[in-house]
Amino acid sequence: MSVSRRGFIAGSATAASASVLAACAGEKDQAAPPGVPSNSEPDHEPLQEAIVAFDGPHQAGVETPTQADLNLIGFNLKGGVDKAGLARLMRLWTEDARELAAGRTPLGSLEPEMNRWPANLTFTVGFGERVFDIAAPGEKPAWLHDIPAMTRDELREEWGQTDIALQICADDPVMCAWAMRHMTRAGGDYAQIAWVQQGFMNAYGAIPKGQTPRNLFGQVDGTVNPYEADEYAEQVWNEDGSTSLVIRRIAMHLDEWEMLDRASREEAVGRTLADGAPLSGGDEFTEPDFGATDQYGLPVIDRNSHMARSRPDANHPEQRFKRRPYNYNLPPAPGSAELSDAGLIFIAFQKDPDVQFTPVLQRLDEADRLNEWITHIGSSVYWVPPGTSADGKGDKFWGESVLG
Numbered sequence: 001m002s003v004s005r006r007g008f009i010a011g012s013a014t015a016a017s018a019s020v021l022a023a024c025a026g027e028k029d030q031a032a033p034p035g036v037p038s039n040s041e042p043d044h045e046p047l048q049e050a051i052v053a054f055d056g057p058h059q060a061g062v063e064t065p066t067q068a069d070l071n072l073i074g075f076n077l078k079g080g081v082d083k084a085g086l087a088r089l090m091r092l093w094t095e096d097a098r099e100l101a102a103g104r105t106p107l108g109s110l111e112p113e114m115n116r117w118p119a120n121l122t123f124t125v126g127f128g129e130r131v132f133d134i135a136a137p138g139e140k141p142a143w144l145h146d147i148p149a150m151t152r153d154e155l156r157e158e159w160g161q162t163d164i165a166l167q168i169c170a171d172d173p174v175m176c177a178w179a180m181r182h183m184t185r186a187g188g189d190y191a192q193i194a195w196v197q198q199g200f201m202n203a204y205g206a207i208p209k210g211q212t213p214r215n216l217f218g219q220v221d222g223t224v225n226p227y228e229a230d231e232y233a234e235q236v237w238n239e240d241g242s243t244s245l246v247i248r249r250i251a252m253h254l255d256e257w258e259m260l261d262r263a264s265r266e267e268a269v270g271r272t273l274a275d276g277a278p279l280s281g282g283d284e285f286t287e288p289d290f291g292a293t294d295q296y297g298l299p300v301i302d303r304n305s306h307m308a309r310s311r312p313d314a315n316h317p318e319q320r321f322k323r324r325p326y327n328y329n330l331p332p333a334p335g336s337a338e339l340s341d342a343g344l345i346f347i348a349f350q351k352d353p354d355v356q357f358t359p360v361l362q363r364l365d366e367a368d369r370l371n372e373w374i375t376h377i378g379s380s381v382y383w384v385p386p387g388t389s390a391d392g393k394g395d396k397f398w399g400e401s402v403l404g
Helices: 003-015 081-099 127-133 173-185 229-235 261-270 305-312 357-367 369-373
Strands: 068-078 122-127 164-170 191-200 241-254 326-330 342-348 374-384
Touching: 068 127, 068 173, 068 342, 081 122, 081 127, 081 173, 127 374, 164 173, 164 241, 164 374, 261 305, 261 369, 305 357, 342 374, 357 369, 369 374
Parallel strands: none
Antiparallel strands: 068 164, 068 191, 122 164, 122 374, 191 326, 241 342, 241 374, 326 342
16 A cells, blocks of 8 residues: 555545544544535534444444544443343444434433534444353354453553443534433443543644544554555454454553653654654655664664554564554542543454454563553453444344344
8 A cells, every 4th residue: 555545545534523622533624524514614513414324334433533532431231131131232222322323312312402413423332251151152252351461561450341341432522421421321220330431532623634643642643554445354344244342541651751852752652753754754654664774773763662563564464453542631649649640542443352452462561662651551352243234134233143
């Protein structure tokens, strides 16, 4: 794939999100999201008109360009919920999510005013191991288990594995919060919240055209992603339309990071801060030259930089996956000397974490310059069911192939 095409595709993808209230990837005046009028046109309400299709062969929220706001909820099933109960929950959630994503009022909602600006709202559900243990033990994917322990992990129980994960994203924080409130209330007879991870990304119009969103280290995050249908078919989607979801909560020690000068920060990552280009030259999507040396004969890109350690080599082309991270920034813990509790909700979609994700994580755990300034504090893994169909030609509700 050519550099210019990657740049163009990335620019088109980031342009497809719409937000003026919080952060996400894309653009504002240069290109409006699909179905949204140009901002130069008068008398339009882009958040009311920004709709991502709910039904399809795959769930939304995977290929969907990164929206501004994330509410990621981990649910545990209540005692006594069996396969039939799980099916009822998924029918209910699917019906309500379909209505909310389209800007319509779900059955039983008394606040139709809250559903008038879908703002690119998407829902993505994932099943943990226990769902299969209850509903279909013989159908559990072989990779659906905890990520193997890493030597540097400091995992906390409060960010651990749950029975269900529900990713809700939108380009408006009120819509995102309202959708979460509705779904948690609707499912209250079947599941209770174990944790909520809330995040944000760059607003459209906040970053240059064709550039990837940034994390709180100031670096672009997600450059090496699939962009075209054949890449998603190779890296993300299984033949039945399903995929896997890995969630890693990563604390970023910004106080220590900010003691570094600009050159040291770039050396640790292997990319420039200005535009995310490899230190060997080019632009963000230029292939890095790991053999390039400086005037002293030293590698231009540190062999243990984050980019060098995370990038699959020619012998492991299968170690690629979709990164969809979100930043978080919370008040410091009481008594903490840190200025904030900040980090990354690292969300990854791939066919098989054992083959694609874990080997990269192990390589980073072994030697990554960034390890000095990050700590993995949460981890969970889920099977993401295929998409749904409202016309009876596919699953009528999330996970029907397993629960129906």
